[in-house]
Amino acid sequence: MSDDFLFVERYRPKLLSECILSTTMAETFYGIVKAGQLQNMLFSGTAGTGKTTVAKALCNELDLDYIVINGSMDANMDALRGKIKQFASSISLSGGYKVVILDEADYLSPQVQASLRGFIEEFSNNCRFILTCNFKNRIIEPIHSRCSNYEFNLTGTEKGKLALNFLKRLVSICEKENIEVEKKVLAQLVNNHFPDFRRVLNEVQRYGSNGQINSDILVNENTNIQLLMQSLKEKNFKSMRKWVVDNVDVEPTTIFRMIYDNIFDYAKGHSSAQVILILADYQYKNSFVACKELNLVACLVEIMGSADWQ
Numbered sequence: 455m456s457d458d459f460l461f462v463e464r465y466r467p468k469l470l471s472e473c474i475l476s477t478t479m480a481e482t483f484y485g486i487v488k489a490g491q492l493q494n495m496l497f498s499g500t501a502g503t504g505k506t507t508v509a510k511a512l513c514n515e516l517d518l519d520y521i522v523i524n525g526s527m528d529a530n531m532d533a534l535r536g537k538i539k540q541f542a543s544s545i546s547l548s549g550g551y552k553v554v555i556l557d558e559a560d561y562l563s564p565q566v567q568a569s570l571r572g573f574i575e576e577f578s579n580n581c582r583f584i585l586t587c588n589f590k591n592r593i594i595e596p597i598h599s600r601c602s603n604y605e606f607n608l609t610g611t612e613k614g615k616l617a618l619n620f621l622k623r624l625v626s627i628c629e630k631e632n633i634e635v636e637k638k639v640l641a642q643l644v645n646n647h648f649p650d651f652r653r654v655l656n657e658v659q660r661y662g663s664n665g666q667i668n669s670d671i672l673v674n675e676n677t678n679i680q681l682l683m684q685s686l687k688e689k690n691f692k693s694m695r696k697w698v699v700d701n702v703d704v705e706p707t708t709i710f711r712m713i714y715d716n717i718f719d720y721a722k723g724h725s726s727a728q729v730i731l732i733l734a735d736y737q738y739k740n741s742f743v744a745c746k747e748l749n750l751v752a753c754l755v756e757i758m759g760s761a762d763w764q
Contacts, residue, residue, distance in 0.1 A: 460659070467504075468510075468511060469511055473504055474619050476609075476612045477612075483512060492551075494601045495603075495604060496584075496587070496603045498589070499606025501705050502649070502654075503607075505606055506586050513553050519552045522555045523538070524557045531565070534562075538554055538577070542554070543580075551582060552580060553581065553584060556586070559585040560587035564594055567597055574601075590605075592742070613649065616648075617649075621641055636667065643671065656703075679712050679713075679716055682754075689758050706736075706746050706749065706750045709750060717730070721763055725760075732753060733753070
């Protein structure tokens, strides 16, 4: 058992066999391991779907030295070049090539990405690059052309099978952590946030801190969205803004979905259609904006003023 406090780190899969993947993705990555050769790769998909975990697992399977650089934190060109050059210029202890895992690469500016393509070629003899991103449209085309692209998106038929596998994993984790759990409640928690594995694990750790997970947490989750919808209905900007701050760890795309799923219970029929158009517009903008929180608040303000409430 690792000493990591966070469940997402303590129970992060180390090998591909431990990762929860679709059949197609699993076959693809096992094929890479069997061939023993790692290409430059670009992993894209929504948050918490296992992109970084799979990147690390591939390196572990092939016994390759790797470094993880966070693009949202190390976006400065000089810092990025310094870390990559220092790592790539030394010889691997295992005798093979090295791997740079560039996490959240879509947070890098186009100028930094343009320089990154030079790194990929400059260190090609000693390094491979795996880039992960939530929004692949924010990655410039020269990077796309230098990497094999893999999308961590699930079809409808795959979601049910993978959600069930993840539920079984969660039950096992709860047993190890001595958390008493109602399986139907755990299943609902998975259903609420799947395929964001990270979010579900964080919620399990949060709700299970008192040693049990029961139906009370579903009341808490339903109450949370009710508070937001009530603030919008009452046009209470202060209350809405406080809700956003309290839920700053939740991906805006998840909040957009929550509003979409509940708007029909709060807005009149003709008005619900207008809200959906607003949500679609701001979800698209979310891929490009510098401050996602500000974009979310702007979306909620527009909904607040445009909707005709019941």
